[in-house]
Amino acid sequence: MVAQNPDTPRELERYLRPENTAGLGFDQLCGTAGAVRTGALLNAAPQILGVSLNPQIVQPGDVFLGISGAKRHGAEFVETAVANGAVAMITDTAGLEFLGDGLSIPVAVVADVRKSAAAIAQNVYGTDQRSPKLFGVTGTNGKTTTTYMIRAILDALGEETGLIGTIEMSARGQIIPSVLTTPESTQLHGVLARMAQQDVSSVAMEVSSHSLSYGRVDSLRFAVSGYTNLTQDHLDLHGTMDEYFETKAQLFTAERSERAVVMVDDQYGQRLAERALVPTETLSLDEAHPSAYWRVTELAHSGLGHSFTLRHRDGRELRARTLLPGMFNVANGALAAVMVLASGVELDTLQRALNAGDPLSVAVPGRMQVVGESPVAVVDFAHNSDALAKALDSIRPGEQGRRIVVFGATGERDKTKRPDMGAVAARHADIVIVTDDDPHGEDPAPIREQVASGAQQVLDTERPGVQVHNIAPRAKAVEFAVSLAHANDAILVAGRGHEVSQDVAGIDVELDDRVELAKALNLHGFVTNS
The missing domain is CATH 3.40.1390.10 (MurE/MurF, N-terminal domain)
Structure with a gap:
């Protein structure tokens, strides 16, 4: 509401x-x-x-x-x-x-x-005297979905909850648009005070590197902070990956957090776990990290998603599932569950909530959002190379089906990742359609060409069978993708997720990938999800 x-x-x-x-x-x-x-x-x-x-x-x-x-x-x-x-x-x-x-x-x-x-x-x-319990999630990818999952678990436990993040802020179901992934510090303390007045007991919050760099989360202390992953992004702000990491690591100090849960499936997570200055539990989906406190085991397909067991090295277990596609959503769900457990919830109590409410299957706008199932048609926010690769790998076409991807790169941002995103798309998809994302003040045509050049290089040297197309505007590219699709194919429209307008030379142009994909599916005789 x-x-x-x-x-x-x-x-x-x-x-x-x-x-x-x-x-x-x-x-x-x-x-x-x-x-x-x-x-x-x-x-x-x-x-x-x-x-x-x-x-x-x-x-x-x-x-x-x-x-x-x-x-x-x-x-x-x-x-x-x-x-x-x-x-x-x-x-x-x-x-x-x-x-x-x-x-x-x-x-x-x-x-x-x-x-x-x-x-x-x-x-x-007065947030030093009265504030909800805070769960903070940082990392390059997965912050939004993990916070939605944390909120869903807490809802299933009967708590009055709040959410602060990219898509929305909410308090006990009251929703207002977010102005930033994390609001300014003055607004953040204000909205937390408002939530406390409304008897909100717990809030799940995205903590971006920008919010740490600009002091937006100063004077807050999180009950539990979680780390997802770190991949190339925001280097226009941070300059290097090491600087990006150091910014994220600020969250895992006694000044800002009481406890932490860290995914250790990348090198930065391992570094963070070693140097975190608060009690920290580690989590892994990878058998190469047997020393992790928590491991994901007994993984099995369940609908478009997976069921799995979280096993602690002391023998404790949690059984869970998420119907959201992709191994990264298993990682998001596992992190959410362990963060709630680390906050002091009893294992048996958490298990009952996971069984009763299916909270890890919560729908997240524009995050692996399924628009159609034959062909599989998905919209996702993936806007860097790592997220794009994982999103493509997570969509499963039918027998002899193909992966089709529509995506672009943002203007006035890190230019070095553009050809790399094109290369990733060509390695993980069969048909690559490069289009515009948010050009901002840049000429969109050269951006598309830089992305397409990376895809073309893979076509020339590794995968000669890949099709590469450069098509604008974006709505036309989405419709072209659907026109090529068969019922056993899988289509991913990536990069913009829940966003409903493009910034083109400072003008907001109305565009919603979910709407355009549904329109194109209907136009070509396919069924969409209601």
Whole structure:
């Protein structure tokens, strides 16, 4: 159930904070934040009801945090913040230069506003005193599905739950759109305070590398943090895989987490388990890691997914299944189950929840979402090489059937992965259709050509039977894929998942892969799932 459809970011902001707060005196806030009062209004002591980094979304009673941005300083827009109801401001020394003599609200200064923002929000919203139990999931792939599975398990256990992630935020079934994979720290503390008011007991949250780099999860402590995997992505932000890893590893410290569960089926997971600074349980799907605390055994097909047993090295066992396709969803389900167990739930209690509710089969929008079954037709968010390979391997065509993939690469992001994604597609599919993803400000044609070049190289040197096509726009590419398909084939439309518009030169163009795939299947006489 959707609480409401906010028309503007300022209206959305109301749902990202508690419905009411007791308020905190500005002087008291400055004392806890280490902020020094300055300016002409030293005697003004308003009650602070909220916190905002963005002058456009300030609510009445807020303290506005004037932060230095990439191009402009937030303090330049203080008058907008005041007009929207800001009653005080905290900024840095650079921000003071933009303040006129006639400013009508008191001001305080800290050395680094972004680093202070989470602690300020924590004090205003009281999340240091009352907050739901937090489950954090990080890694390149699998964060969204794992958090959905954690929430489904907790629901089956009878808890009141919340979710914060890429697709949605929810509290006890009330859903509002997410603004980021992880909101800004001020919004995150606000929404957690709102959830606490609604008696939400546990929240499953995606923790992206961006959120760690930009301090969005500062001043939070997770009951259990989980790690999925690490593959090439976001190098436009981090530069190298080692830097990407070091950012993720920040979550697994005593400051941020009480306990951890780490998948050790890649080298980064093994490194993380060795250096984690909190009690850590390890998990593996691979027989090459017999020392892992938990192992996945007795794997068997169950519908489009798998049943499996989780066996601890001390002999304890959990039996589970997921109807979601792919071994990576076995990994996601196993991680979710062990994280809930690590939070203190009894093994027998968890087993009953897994048996009764089938929580690991929860539908996740745009994540291995089955649109049709003859041919198998799936939409997935896979947008890097590793995820694409695993998604392709997970779809099973019928006898003598072919794998058909439609995908592209995002503009203004890591360009080095484009030919590699094309090569991966050509190694794992029989028909490769390269199209546009989100070009953003780039010319889409060269992006497609860079992706197709990787596929062509595999065709020339390894798999001469592979078909490679370069087709735009994306809806046309999806329809072309279905036009080539037989009932025993399998089609994967990858890269965009739940997203409903493309960013083309700054314009949002309406497009939903699930809708386009269903339309194409119907057009060519195939049956779709309702």
